[in-house]
Amino acid sequence: MKRRGGWQTGIAAVTAAALLTASVTMRTEAQSEFSGGQGFPYNAFDRLPAIDIDVKGGVIHLAFAPGRIELPNATIVEWVTRSAKAITTYYGRFPVKSARILIVPSNGARVQGGTTWGYRGGAIRIVLGSNANEDDLRRDWVMVHEMVHLALPDIEERYAWLSEGLAVYIEPIARVQSGDLPAAGVWAAMIRDMPKGLPGLGDRGLDNTSAWGRKYWGGAIYCLLADVEIRKRTGNRMGLQDAMRGVVATGGSHEVDWPMTRVLSVADTTIGLSVLEELHAQMGSKFVYIDLDALWRELGLKSVGDTVEYDDTAPLSTLRSSVMENASKDHSDR
């Protein structure tokens, strides 16, 4: 989830339901300062003691809202560090020089939701169950998802499919590239979940939808199609990753407001193509039929339970492996 926030624009509606209100067993008043409201509690955050975590290209200030969390701080720090590593692997560096991350304890277990802001500096609020265990953090996708939002300018709410689509698509790929997830499991999840983003009857394109599945997974389908198309046209030399690195390199982080069209044109200019703009022209304002099953076959992917079988004779099988490979391999900073 991400929230649009700015001096004039105010706050737009958010569709995801993961955000929780203050827990009743905690000091509700103190808690609401951190978990209530539409914006990030910058002033309250800055009064908390923070742990500074150095990441490639920046520093993360991590702080905890009042309340109980069973896990030791060191485990939380490790989780944040691991998540940031996925992001720096994918983007080449952390997208903002300084980010605030606020952990808000809540009843229960697991990571329960997250929101990202940028209007007074990159900031993420994560609602974490008091009883969350190490395994919950190991399996968590929310922290990396929110950090992907830091790597995209704040765009108009109408184009939330792009910000959510990028976060949904990039989060697991970044974790594969940093060694946290197996590629086969990520492909299997895409095959299982991407149909949630397909257009239904009466669909008028990505720009005109408010449906959750269409926004999150429809946006992810757009990203996959863009990734495949860029790789096809460049002989697999470049992918969506290169295009989105270009946005970050041009100063496009969540701390700035850009028109959505500028995001696409900067991304396209970086790779010397117009794939993202062309795809938006096709999919933005009208129904487009997408044959995902045919795409999986071309990529050489066959779903088998929680994993996949690869067909290395499929026409796009080389391209498929490249999607999950670390793009920095050839020019790493050793």
Ligand SMILES: [Zn+2]
């Ligand atoms: Zn999101």
